[in-house]
Amino acid sequence: MDHRLTLTQHLLREVEEHRPGGGPIAAILAEIATACKEIRAELAEVGLGRLAGMKGDVNVQGEEVHKLDWFANEVFREHFAGSGLLCTLVSEEMEQIFHLDDDCPRAQYTLCYDPMDGSSNLDVDGAVGTIFAIRRKVEGRAHGRPEEVFEPGTEQVAAGYVLYGPQCILVYGVGGDVHGFTLDTAVGEFFLSHPQIRMPERGREYSANLSRLDGWDPGFRRFVDRHSQQGRETTYSLRYIGALVADFHRVLLRGGVFFYPGDPQNPSGKLRLLYEAAPLAFLAEAAGGAATDGRRRILELVPDGLHVRTPLVIGSRHEVDAIEGLLTETPAASMG
Numbered sequence: 001m002d003h004r005l006t007l008t009q010h011l012l013r014e015v016e017e018h019r020p021g022g023g024p025i026a027a028i029l030a031e032i033a034t035a036c037k038e039i040r041a042e043l044a045e046v047g048l049g050r051l052a053g054m055k056g057d058v059n060v061q062g063e064e065v066h067k068l069d070w071f072a073n074e075v076f077r078e079h080f081a082g083s084g085l086l087c088t089l090v091s092e093e094m095e096q097i098f099h100l101d102d103d104c105p106r107a108q109y110t111l112c113y114d115p116m117d118g119s120s121n122l123d124v125d126g127a128v129g130t131i132f133a134i135r136r137k138v139e140g141r142a143h144g145r146p147e148e149v150f151e152p153g154t155e156q157v158a159a160g161y162v163l164y165g166p167q168c169i170l171v172y173g174v175g176g177d178v179h180g181f182t183l184d185t186a187v188g189e190f191f192l193s194h195p196q197i198r199m200p201e202r203g204r205e206y207s208a209n210l211s212r213l214d215g216w217d218p219g220f221r222r223f224v225d226r227h228s229q230q231g232r233e234t235t236y237s238l239r240y241i242g243a244l245v246a247d248f249h250r251v252l253l254r255g256g257v258f259f260y261p262g263d264p265q266n267p268s269g270k271l272r273l274l275y276e277a278a279p280l281a282f283l284a285e286a287a288g289g290a291a292t293d294g295r296r297r298i299l300e301l302v303p304d305g306l307h308v309r310t311p312l313v314i315g316s317r318h319e320v321d322a323i324e325g326l327l328t329e330t331p332a333a334s335m336g
């Protein structure tokens with residue numbers, strides 16, 4: 001019988017290799033995997049009732065909260081409160097930092113996460129996901145204050161996501177390679193299915209919400225023009241799921257680019273730096289790809305708020321460079 005490597009076996013090996021002495025990082029990642037299995041189990045039942053639909057609240061983003069947004073966030077809180085593994089949680093679903101007072105004296109890490117990414121897909125049985133990044137607790141800062149996490153993404157020590165699609169897939173990196181695992185639902189365990197993922201240097205697909213195109217910097221519009229059917233270089237297909245995790249997963253495996261620019265109403269776009277853009281940028285770079293806000297490397301941006309947003313261009317080196325090149329042209333020239 002073929003030996004299948006479990007996530008736990010893999011974590012112990014990988015974390016020790018890239019983060020020597022990082023046992024707690026492996027334990028946090030294993031705990032995240034368990035939390036996500038719980039979320040996935042609930043998602044599989046959602047059509048049957050108790051967590052379907054909206055909760056009736058509006059979150060800090062001004063967005064309506066699905067019951068599953070709330071549930072997924074609670075699962076994370078329950079898994080980590082009292083675990084002694086984390087000092088601080090930062091979540092899309094919590095306006096303030098969640099400080100684990102009892103755990104902080106011994107816990108060395110902070111977790112930033114989006115518990116239910118793409119939740120507008122919930123109503124249509126579309127793909128959704130969870131995004132996460134682990135940061136080392138910054139010593140000497142007053143804990144429980146947002147400033148505690150105002151560090152660039154280069155300070156992340158691990159990042160990953162879980163995609164709840166037809167299969168449930170967990171992808172993580174701890175500073176070395178990026179690896180993917182598929183949940184065997186009969187066994188209840190993640191097994192290695194995508195070892196050492198490398199993002200192709202270029203792809204054949206791009207991913208963006210084109211309904212917002214009118215408000216974008218002309219450089220983005222020119223990229224779309226060039227690669228549309230009527231354009232001069234008809235080599236790309238458009239793919240857009242509307243859940244960042246799912247769109248990113250496709251780009252990671254097949255190459256190409258995802259972008260969510262700013263526009264006059266939302267100059268920084270929609271996606272949040274701490275628990276969406278920075279974790280995926282960490283993975284993209286580790287897999288040989290790139291992530292920028294159009295001009296600056298995402299991993300070097302320093303947040304000045306828990307829920308700050310950033311434009312995001314993420315994917316294969318070739319396409320990210322191409323967009324950056326178009327953005328640096330003058331608006332007049334770039335409309336060509």
Ligand code: AHM
Pocket residue numbers: 063092114116117118119120209242243244245270
């Ligand atoms: P969410 O985390 O509240 O679900 O919002 C983020 C989602 C991303 O997953 C996705 O890329 C984006 O919003 C889609 O936005 P739009 O509907 O404007 O295309």
Ligand code: MG
Pocket residue numbers: 092114116117118244276
């Ligand atoms: Mg999200």
